[in-house]
Amino acid sequence: MSDDPIDIEALRAEIARAARVENPAERALEIVAVIESVAAPLGIHPVVVGGMAVYFWTASEKFLTHDIDVVMETPDVLTGRLRELGFVRTVNGRHWTLPDTDIYLEAPSSHLDANAAVMEIELTSGRTARVLSRVDILLDRLDEFQATGHEIPAQQAIFMIAGLSEEQSQALNRRAPEREVTKILQAVRKIAADLAAGGEPPDSGELHEIARAALKPEYPSE
Amino acid sequence: MTIEKMTIEQWRREAPELRAKSEKALERFKPARRQKPRHPAEAEFLRRIGTPERLIGPTATEPE
Numbered sequence: 001m002s003d004d005p006i007d008i009e010a011l012r013a014e015i016a017r018a019a020r021v022e023n024p025a026e027r028a029l030e031i032v033a034v035i036e037s038v039a040a041p042l043g044i045h046p047v048v049v050g051g052m053a054v055y056f057w058t059a060s061e062k063f064l065t066h067d068i069d070v071v072m073e074t075p076d077v078l079t080g081r082l083r084e085l086g087f088v089r090t091v092n093g094r095h096w097t098l099p100d101t102d103i104y105l106e107a108p109s110s111h112l113d114a115n116a117a118v119m120e121i122e123l124t125s126g127r128t129a130r131v132l133s134r135v136d137i138l139l140d141r142l143d144e145f146q147a148t149g150h151e152i153p154a155q156q157a158i159f160m161i162a163g164l165s166e167e168q169s170q171a172l173n174r175r176a177p178e179r180e181v182t183k184i185l186q187a188v189r190k191i192a193a194d195l196a197a198g199g200e201p202p203d204s205g206e207l208h209e210i211a212r213a214a215l216k217p218e219y220p221s222e
Numbered sequence: 223m224t225i226e227k228m229t230i231e232q233w234r235r236e237a238p239e240l241r242a243k244s245e246k247a248l249e250r251f252k253p254a255r256r257q258k259p260r261h262p263a264e265a266e267f268l269r270r271i272g273t274p275e276r277l278i279g280p281t282a283t284e285p286e
Contacts, residue, residue, distance in 0.1 A: 026230060058244035059237035063254070065273050067264060090263045097267065104267045117224040124230055133226070144258075151254040158251075163243030192247060201251045 006038055008084045014125070015085055019101040025056045026123070028068045031103055033127035038081040039072060046072035047118050047130045049137070050108070054156055057134040063156060066102060071132070073110040112136075115175065134160060135171045139179045146184040146215060149208035157188045158195075184214040255279065 011034055018030035032046050039046055048056070050069030055061065072078075079089065087096040087105065096105040112118070117133035132140075138160045144153035164172065176182045187210045195201060202210065256279025260268075265281045 025233070029230070056233070057240070059233075059241040060244045062245065062248065063277065065268055065277050066271060067268065092261065092263075095261065095263055102271050104264065106264065112223060114223070117226065120225050120227045121233065122227070122229045130225070148258065150257045152256050152258070155248055155251055155254045158247050159244045162247035163240060195247065195250065 006041070006081070008081075011037060012084075012086055015098065016101075018125070019098060019103050024061075024064060024066055025052065025059075027103075028052045029056075029121055029129040029131070030123055030125055030127070031068065031098075031105070032070060033123055033125065033129040034085065035070075035072075035082065035105075036129060037127065038085065039078055042075070042078055044073050044075075044078060045130055046070040046107075047112060047132055049132045049140070050106075053132050053137045054141075054160065056131050057137060058159055060159070062159070063152065067104040067106060069106050069108055071109050071112050072107050074107050113179075115178065117171075134164070135168050135175060138164075138172060139175060139181060142176070142181040142184050142188065143179055145188070145207075146181055146211050149211035151204055151207060154188070154202075154207045154211075157184075158192050161188060161192050181214075184211065187214055259283075 014034050015031065018027060018034060021027035021030050028048060032048055035046050047070060048068065049071050050067075051063055051065050052068050055064045074082075074093075082096060083089070087098055089096055094107055096107075097103065098105075112132070113136070116136050118130045118136075119133055120128050120130050122128050138157060141153045141157040141160065144150070145157055172185065176185045191202060191210075253276060255276040259280045259282035260278060262281050265278050268278045269275075
């Protein structure tokens with residue numbers, strides 16, 4: 001932990017500046033970077049996950065909703081610092097707004113997977129913010145698609161598989177078994193290959209079927 | 223946990239290619255509709271900033 005004093009007034013000015021950044025990813029990262037500056041002395045490093053991370057890794061607004069999901073612990077001392085920065089906590093304690101801005105923050109959980117990888121981004125302000133890696137976001141989407149059969153995680157998985165580097169693809173193959181998403185990964189790759197060959201996209205009912213099939217044990221008991 | 227590093231300038235340079243590859247993969251899909259329930263306060267915020275209803279999805283009846 002650092003004993004450096006924190007200049008809250010200066011950080012409030014930085015938050016206000018960050019909230020006006022035009023690009024949604026850069027705005028989100030600049031906001032999280034200011035939070036990092038009050039959280040890091042407590043040993044806490046927020047990591048952007050969810051839809052904003054999908055936006056970061058695809059640069060497409062197809063699924064963009066502008067809310068910012070971060071994985072971080074929120075002990076009382078950090079909650080107090082977020083309040084000093086101007087954030088207002090909602091009743092359920094996981095959601096934060098910044099009044100008179102379009103900033104909405106949610107801390108859905110406090111820990112990443114033990115094997116997670118993150119990308120640390122150096123920003124225009126000189127600050128840094130962390131985003132969950134493309135491979136980890138893809139693993140999350142595969143997990144959600146397998147569990148629910150829903151269209152959005154299915155499309156996001158197909159969306160994010162497109163353009164993976166060879167190295168990222170190999171990392172995905174290595175990490176899929178630990179998340180138990182190997183079969184759904186194969187299914188999503190098959191959908192992507194079929195589409196590339198001119199096939200029709202699966203409808204909602206077919207996506208549910210694909211997810212159900214992926215959940216079945218490979219060798220059913222007698 | 224492993225940490226890699228990049229700059230926002232690098233992201234800006236790579237963004238057009240990332241966008242083109244991703245969007246091409248979904249070009250024949252109909253726009254997806256969120257089916258997972260969302261917290262009422264979050265849904266209200268998203269409506270206020272003009273988010274399409276299909277991305278807001280259903281609102282949870284009981285706040286989580």
